[in-house]
Amino acid sequence: MTNGWMYFIDFEQFGIKDDGTDATSTTNGFVAAFKRAVELGHSAVYVPEGTYLIDAVGVGDYLPEYGGGLQFPSNIEVILHEKALFKVQPNDSTGYACFNLEGVENVTIRGGHIVGDRHEHNYRQDVNENRRTHEWGFGIQVxxxxxxxxxxxxxxxxxxxxxxxxxxxxMNWPGVYIPSESVTIRKCRTLRGRRNNIAAGASVGLLIDDCDIIEAGGDEIGPQLGIDLEGYADNSIKYQHPYEINVINCRFKDNGRGSMNINVSGKVNAIGNFCDDYIGYGFSTDVTISNNVITNETGVHKKFGIDSIRKSTSETANRVVVTGNVIRGFQTGIAARGKTVTVSNNILEDISSIGIYPYLCDQAVVSSNIIDSDCLHIWVRESKDIKVSDNKGTGAANNVSIKVDASKDVLLSDNEFSGKGGVRVSRSTNVRIVDNDIDLIGSDYGIYFDKQSEVHLRDNLVKNAAFTAIMGYADQYSSYIKGNIIQDCKYMIAMHIDGGSKHMIKDNDITFRRGSNAGYGVYLIGANDSRLHNNDIRVMDGFGLINSFYTIQSTNTKLVGNTYDTGEMKTNDTDFLRYNEKLPK
Structure with a gap:
């Protein structure tokens, strides 16, 4: 039956049943009707309300997801009534496809409802051992x-x-290779896909837009994701590679093991989505994860808000940008692994363990993020060439704000943090801590580094220290500590450097507000040939210190141009002193 550009199927002519019976006749009838419409030159086919039982199993025993179901021809638009229900006939096959688009082009499917046989399926095990999971049953296969x-x-x-x-x-395999290209999935509702709700292997130019993606998984098989971009490579050779993918404005809810995983994929944008579980970029390259709301409201902190693995051996870098996201309710907000990663302008709240976690990371920038949680705000671990700047962290009442561990070439600059402790550095080299504002609300170090670390401190502000404001075990490396302000120190010692040689401690301004007598300004022990130049130490509440400068347990210290208003300079006989002055209170 025809009406201009639209083709209306004569169900009786093609043997199609709309009462949910006779799957074989109905399936064959639709395939023949679609083919006939194209042959007659119609650009669209209309399918009315009804229940249509579909034989979705192909003819091949090993890969029965190929060649079965409703096989669409090229150059067709199929418009389905919203109550056109296509039900997969229950079967025991390891795979099937209800709607099957194989090797076609210029196809549009609008409307309708597809229901698989998940709850009626016979998951028989007398099949090839690699197929016993029965995880290849698809609603729509492209x-x-x-x-x-x-x-x-x-x-x-x-x-x-x-x-x-x-x-x-x-890819890179004998025989034909034809990726799917320019595929759009828009305004769809996908629910309870046993393996995933939406997945893509080798494809170029996939757009997933404005979809509701709900309750994937619920079985023992994996991955159980809302969207799984599942590229595959081995020994640096790519075999499946999703490329130029956009996932925008989608809504994810209650998917078993995560909202979205982007793995061994390239040029992927995940923008403006609402998620209740993690987004991961795996081994992928040129990924942007931007302006998503990733909120876990279960009351139990899930592991990651944004996760990753590392750089693929087949790539020079990941080149990932994570920006503008709001992340709440996770153990770790953002795990930034790989090479060339930017994490900027994100807001993290209700994070229980680590806010931002550059781990096994090379060439990363972490900037302008806001972290409001009682957690370790930023942990740079086993990484190199990392810049952490202009971040703001609050609420870490039981945690230090930043840790740098087993890393090198790290710059911490212009950050503003409030926490039990400030910055803790261990087993790391060329760590520069510059222009940070550290407000201490607990009894931990303002800045701490261990004897295996090479650290340079400049122009930092450490406020309200209830423990040592700057503490360093400097056995292996010379330290450069210049222009720092230690404001209203409440602890016995403001700056304590232990061990090493040739340290430069210069132009620092230290004030105490202890509420009692005793204490030390700069406490240098076990060091040799260090310089203390132009430092100023004073008390703000009328009480006194024991020693403003304590170097008696070090040797050959040069103290030049220092000023203080309380206590004495307790120095070693080998020290050189000039132009130091005790000022009146």
């Missing part, structure tokens, strides 16, 4: 196809992925 739009379709309860987009053949 394989080696081009210019495809899937819009306003509801797909649920498939034994595998509700929507699967992939290639015919594999």
């Amino acid at each position: 394989r080696g196809s081009k210019n495809v739009t899937i819009e306003d379709v509801t797909i649920e309860d498939c034994t595998g992925d509700n929507i699967w987009v992939t290639s015919k053949g594999m």
Whole structure:
């Protein structure tokens, strides 16, 4: 039946049943009707309300997801009534595809409802051992196809992925390789896909826009994700590679093991989505994760808000940008692994363990983030060439704000943090701590470094220290400590440097507000040939110190131009003193 550009199917002519019976006749009838519409030159086919039982299993025993179901021809738009229900006939096959787009182009599917056989399926085990999970049952399969739009379709309860987009053949493998290209999935609702709700293998130019992605998983198989971009490589050779992918304005809820994983993929944007579980970038390259709201409201902190793995051996860098996201309710807010990673302008709240975690990371920038949680705000671990700047952290009542551990070439600059402790550095080299504002609200160090660390401090402000404001065990490296302000120190010692040689401690301004007598300004022990130049030490509440400068347990210290208003300079006989002056209070 025809009406201009629209083709209306004559169900009786093609043997199609709309009462949920006779799967074989109904499936074959739709395939024949679609083909006939194209042959007659119609650009669109309309399918009315009804329940249609579909034989979704292909003819091959090993890969039965190929060649079965409703096989769409090229150059067709199929418009489905919102109550057009396509049910997969229950089966025992390891794979199937209800709607099958294999090697076609210029296909649009609008509307309708697909229901898999997940809860009626026979998961028989007398099959090839690699197929016993039965995880290849698809609601819609797009394989080696081009210019495809899937819009306003509801797909649920498939034994595998509700929507699967992939290639015919594999990259770098004998035989044909045809990726799916220019595929759009828009305004769809995907629910309870047993493996994933939406997944993509080798594809180029995939857009997933404004979809509701709900309750993937619920079984023992994996990955159980809302969206899984599952590239595959081995020994630096790519076989499946999702490329130029955009996931925008989608809503993720209650997916079993995460909202979205972007793995071995390239040029991927995840922008403006609402998620209740993690987004991960795995081994991928050129990924932007931007302006998403990632909020876990279960009351139990999930592991990661944004996760990662590392750089692929086949790539020079990850080149990942994580920016503008709001992340709440996780143990770790952002795990930034890999090479060339930017983490900026994110807001993190209700994080229980680590706010931002550059780990096994090379060439990273962590800047202009806001972290409001009682957690370790930033932990740079086993990383190199890391810049942490212009971040603000509050609420770390039981934690230090920043840790640098087993890393090198790290710059911490222009950060503003409030926490039990400030910065703690261990087993790290060329760590520069510059222009940071550290407000201490507990009894831990303002800045601490161990004897295996090379640290330079300049122009930092450390306020309200209830423990040593600056503490360093400097056995292996000479330290440069210049222009720092220690304001209203409440502890016995403001600055304590232990061991090493040739330290420069210059132009520092130290004030005490202890509420009692005793204490030391700069406490230098076990060091040789260090310089203390132009430092000023004073008390703000009328009480006194024991020694403003204590160097008697060090040797050959040069003290020049220092000023103080309380206590004495307790020096070693080997020290050189000139132009030091005790000022009146």
